[in-house]
Amino acid sequence: MDKPIIIVGAGLAGALMATYFAKRGLRVDIYESRADMRKEEMSAGRSINLALSDRGLKALGEVGIDGEILREAVPMKGRMLHSKNGELKMAPYGKDDSEYINSISRGGLNMILMTIAQHSEKVNIYFNEECIDVDFEEGAVTVKNSTTGLTKTVYGSTIIGADGANSMVRRTMQSKMEGYKANVDWLEHGYKELSIPPAEGGGFRIAKNVLHIWPRGTYMLIALPNFDGSFTCTLFFPLEGEISFEGLDTKEKVRSFFEEQFADAVPHLVNLEDEFLNNPVGKLGTLKCFPWVHSSKAALIGDAAHAVVPFYGQGMNASFEDCSVLDQCIAKHGTDWAAVYAEYEQLRKENGDAIGDLAVENFYEMRDHVADPIFRRKRELEHKLENAYEDYHSKYSLVTFHPEIPYSVAKEKGNKQDKYLMDLCEKLEDVSGVDIAELYEQLQNI
């Protein structure tokens, strides 16, 4: 029998890729370092929910599972901005109600994707098996079982590294391939999860179908709705300094800081002090590496190739798009892996880099600008343009709602438009008199 494809990592990208392979009749063995999360309790402070949008949905649709996944998601139509005095402002994401993003539990989604992959008899998942080495020439992966401590070497027709930001497959490429480049740019901010439980008797304590943001200059709190009425909140906050995760080290400091900065959230953060002091702090970085592939022997997908900071809500969406593009390359070249991987890398690398840059840019936009009057005037003009011209898309819309436009194109076009509109809005106190037809023409020529 032919050797199976080996996927390292049964996370979001690995589990979806297995389903794509199975649909093409290819046999897959996945080695996952963690235990089967469907049989384990999720650990506190690790319940992240993610924004799933059109790029991710397109890929899920290609394997026929978008409907099933969306049943578990809560639509979010826009950002609800919370000012310090509790004033609320809604900023819709799209030009109308048809454009929205979806909040979904990362763990829940991962479990469904694994179960769907295992519906095919072509797919096996081996848990508690950590990849500790890769021999690319031999197509061999050495795994160590965390329960027995035993190691073994398995052989595949080719290897997919879907083992996340700290990928062992990538690190092995780096140590074995001459001239390999990999760099992580760390943000000075980290993140911590907090939670808002459902209202007593069920339901949501704050508006349901939005992404809540408390932007405060050098830091921000966000909250995404969960299916059960709860919200997962994430505080993006400096790692060090007086106002930082390190600095807020007592219950009193935490409460007084939150009461000053996020007063309207405090009554809903019912375990604030305990969660703040006990939940882990995550670090945030942007990974760029090259190459993404090793001849016909291996390719990286998802965070293993392009971990990005979470501020565009695109890391998973980009990872799912990798699966779709890799599948298109297989449709063209069959299992001529050298040809598949060469084309995959050529199509994806610049787009992986582009979403990494876009995500960092959006961090500053969300943190500093979403509540700023110039930015709000820009959004007003963008809405008018989007409603008047079907082919006009804001930068956010290009990235989020238009999978047919590659990230690299969205970045270039979106940034030019943004700069032009921000410059204009800086000069005008009121944009209600702007001639939209003329502005549209000007934007065609930048």
Ligand SMILES: Cc1cc2nc3c(=O)[nH]c(=O)nc-3n(C[C@H](O)[C@H](O)[C@H](O)COP(=O)(O)OP(=O)(O)OC[C@H]3O[C@@H](n4cnc5c(N)ncnc54)[C@H](O)[C@@H]3O)c2cc1C
């Ligand atoms: C706070 C936060 C918020 C985010 N919000 C969003 C969002 O709103 N929208 C969005 O699209 N994305 C978001 N993301 C990004 C998203 O979570 C990732 O892009 C996505 O999980 C990448 O999927 P992956 O399969 O590549 O990696 P992972 O999901 O990390 O999966 C990797 C898998 O490999 C396994 N593994 C690791 N090492 C080994 C090894 N040596 N051997 C075997 N197995 C191994 C891991 O256990 C894991 O199961 C967010 C991320 C963070 C941190």
